[in-house]
Amino acid sequence: MPRASQQRRIIVAPNEQVMAETAAERLIARIAQAQGEAAICLTGGSSPQPLYRLLAREPYRSRLRLDRTHWFVGDDRFVPETDPLSNIGMVQRLFLDPVGAPAANIHAMATDCGSPDAAARLYEAELKRFCGRGKIDPARPLFALVLMGLGSDGHTASLFPHAPALTERERWVVGVDEAGLEPFVPRVTLTFPVLASTGEMLFLVNGQDKREILSRVLAGDDLPASRARSDGELVWLIEAAAAPADPHVS
Numbered sequence: 001m002p003r004a005s006q007q008r009r010i011i012v013a014p015n016e017q018v019m020a021e022t023a024a025e026r027l028i029a030r031i032a033q034a035q036g037e038a039a040i041c042l043t044g045g046s047s048p049q050p051l052y053r054l055l056a057r058e059p060y061r062s063r064l065r066l067d068r069t070h071w072f073v074g075d076d077r078f079v080p081e082t083d084p085l086s087n088i089g090m091v092q093r094l095f096l097d098p099v100g101a102p103a104a105n106i107h108a109m110a111t112d113c114g115s116p117d118a119a120a121r122l123y124e125a126e127l128k129r130f131c132g133r134g135k136i137d138p139a140r141p142l143f144a145l146v147l148m149g150l151g152s153d154g155h156t157a158s159l160f161p162h163a164p165a166l167t168e169r170e171r172w173v174v175g176v177d178e179a180g181l182e183p184f185v186p187r188v189t190l191t192f193p194v195l196a197s198t199g200e201m202l203f204l205v206n207g208q209d210k211r212e213i214l215s216r217v218l219a220g221d222d223l224p225a226s227r228a229r230s231d232g233e234l235v236w237l238i239e240a241a242a243a244p245a246d247p248h249v250s
Ligand code: 6PG
Pocket: 043, 044, 045, 046, 047, 048, 075, 076, 077, 087, 148, 149, 150, 151, 152, 155, 156, 157, 158
């Protein structure tokens, strides 16, 4: 069962453009607030793509403080970065390459190593090295902002319905040998406790086809995305086309 619900903020944007602008402002504000280096956890899928394209252009690009911002991904498909299915490949093409993010600040999963589990262990070690500790500390969130998406089956990151990874509390990153939804390639995903270690978790949901699953998640049905928690703010940024009649239902 999902844990007790957390206070969340729901923002409905009239269209994808306003949604991308709103997300861009929130991301930039979180980078600005961070003391020293800021870690941002990006998401894959189609929903964040208008945001990535927007961030690649002015007036956003020059506000990203690229020298002190580090970019991670919440999950990836176990394919080479050059594969069209790769999340980090997509993020680099649309956003990180055009803005000229320093290569040392881009933290990709090793999706070309022996297995999803091996890639997960390497990424966990990288996260621990980056934050300089082996335990999550709710008082010192790992990320300034975590972006999340919502799949049509209620999954988020690569945390699929009924998967053992949903209840993982020790491992920071796990391999997922079978995806619950297309594309059916193995995945590597951060687990809920690590995704929660953020100043803000920002869900991006757009398109009319997401309306039904979103209303179930917001109503608290036992779906993966309903289990997402944040040690900081939890925000759902929804395009009007995806918004249930009463998005404030809980
Ligand atoms: C992935 C994602 C996944 C995604 C949702 C929503 O690698 O597929 O990280 O969790 O966010 O499936 O995807 P869309 O935005 O394409 O609907």
